[in-house]
Amino acid sequence: MEEGASSAAAAAAAAAPAREAKPVNIIMIGMAGSGKTTLMQRVNAYLHEQKQAPYVVNLDPAVAKLPFQANIDIRDTVDYKQVMAEYKLGPNGGILTSLNLFATKLDQVMGIVDKRAHEHKYFLYDTPGQIEIFTWSASGTIITNTLAASYPTVVVYVVDTPRTASPATFMSNMMYACSILYKTQLPFLVAFNKTDVVDDGFAREWMADFEAFQRALAGDEESFMNSLMNSMCLVLDEFYTKLRTVGVSAMTGQGMPELFEKIDGAVAEYYDEFLPALERQIQHKRDSERAQKDDQLRRLMNDLTVTDGKEVNLG
Numbered sequence: 001m002e003e004g005a006s007s008a009a010a011a012a013a014a015a016a017p018a019r020e021a022k023p024v025n026i027i028m029i030g031m032a033g034s035g036k037t038t039l040m041q042r043v044n045a046y047l048h049e050q051k052q053a054p055y056v057v058n059l060d061p062a063v064a065k066l067p068f069q070a071n072i073d074i075r076d077t078v079d080y081k082q083v084m085a086e087y088k089l090g091p092n093g094g095i096l097t098s099l100n101l102f103a104t105k106l107d108q109v110m111g112i113v114d115k116r117a118h119e120h121k122y123f124l125y126d127t128p129g130q131i132e133i134f135t136w137s138a139s140g141t142i143i144t145n146t147l148a149a150s151y152p153t154v155v156v157y158v159v160d161t162p163r164t165a166s167p168a169t170f171m172s173n174m175m176y177a178c179s180i181l182y183k184t185q186l187p188f189l190v191a192f193n194k195t196d197v198v199d200d201g202f203a204r205e206w207m208a209d210f211e212a213f214q215r216a217l218a219g220d221e222e223s224f225m226n227s228l229m230n231s232m233c234l235v236l237d238e239f240y241t242k243l244r245t246v247g248v249s250a251m252t253g254q255g256m257p258e259l260f261e262k263i264d265g266a267v268a269e270y271y272d273e274f275l276p277a278l279e280r281q282i283q284h285k286r287d288s289e290r291a292q293k294d295d296q297l298r299r300l301m302n303d304l305t306v307t308d309g310k311e312v313n314l315g
């Protein structure tokens with residue numbers, strides 16, 4: 001029995017494509033102005049230099065001008081301004097509806113991704129600056145879940161380092177990062193961007209030592225916000241211990257090799273933790289559906305009283 005199971009597992013492992021053969025999806029998420037698009041451009045250029053041209057997907061319907069050539073561009077499928085006019089929506093409603101319309105064509109996108117999967121090691125996805133539209137919408141969830149079900153997928157959360165140098169904005173940004181991590185459950189990496197302007201050393205220190213963060217807070221005047229943050233930093237301490245971070249500059253290209261080292265670590269987490277958990281979830285769903293069907297069948301059989309093998313009493 002055991003031998004049979006292990007040979008079946010070995011056969012399954014042999015049939016599954018090797019980890020290295022599968023491309024990696026990198027989804028850039030971040031607050032407006034954090035530098036997602038510039039970082040996409042930098043990563044794109046870096047990968048070209050490494051002779052690993054990525055496949056680039058733009059999921060921001062409202063971006064006016066892209067500094068790189070996108071292989072798939074949401075703007076080719078939906079006209080954001082027309083959507084706003086047609087459905088009488090404001091800018092955010094327009095982006096959300098455009099994303100919803102795009103999600104209805106996701107099977108076609110996945111068809112293209114599958115076709116290109118053997119040609120590119122990395123697939124890069126730029127998302128709208130209105131972060132909540134992507135992270136908390138049904139269409140954003142459908143897109144990330146669909147990508148993650150097929151290929152290793154990593155979320156890169158881009159932070160505007162100079163704008164998070166005050167304890168209050170740092171804490172807000174980290175709480176947002178934490179909520180996205182727990183929402184998507186995907187391997188996650190925080191990229192402290194714009195390190196050409198402000199080094200991310202302060203952030204690393206605050207994450208490693210909450211007393212250092214509390215000392216920084218103590219410099220600010222006493223307020224309800226400060227005491228709230230004092231308690232919150234203890235909560236986030238657990239989140240920081242598991243968090244991958246890297247300092248980068250999309251402007252100068254500083255930190256690109258380190259970014260990809262961390263992405264490799266996140267991909268390993270995808271295979272070692274995310275995928276087995278996903279498979280367990282799928283198995284659990286199948287088991288409970290089967291149990292439900294068996295239960296319904298048992299009830300039906302109980303209701304059908306068969307007498308002497310011929311007559312069926314439905315009463």
Ligand SMILES: Nc1nc2c(ncn2[C@@H]2O[C@H](COP(=O)(O)OP(=O)(O)OP(=O)(O)O)[C@@H](O)[C@H]2O)c(=O)[nH]1
Pocket residue numbers: 030031032033034035036037038039063128129130193194195196197248249250251252
């Ligand atoms: N100094 C510096 N500026 C940067 C860096 N990355 C981006 N910027 C600047 O930050 C601004 C915003 O960059 P974008 O790439 O448009 O940011 P975004 O997150 O895509 O913005 P949205 O599309 O509005 O969400 C631009 O003026 C960029 O030139 C960086 O590493 N260093």
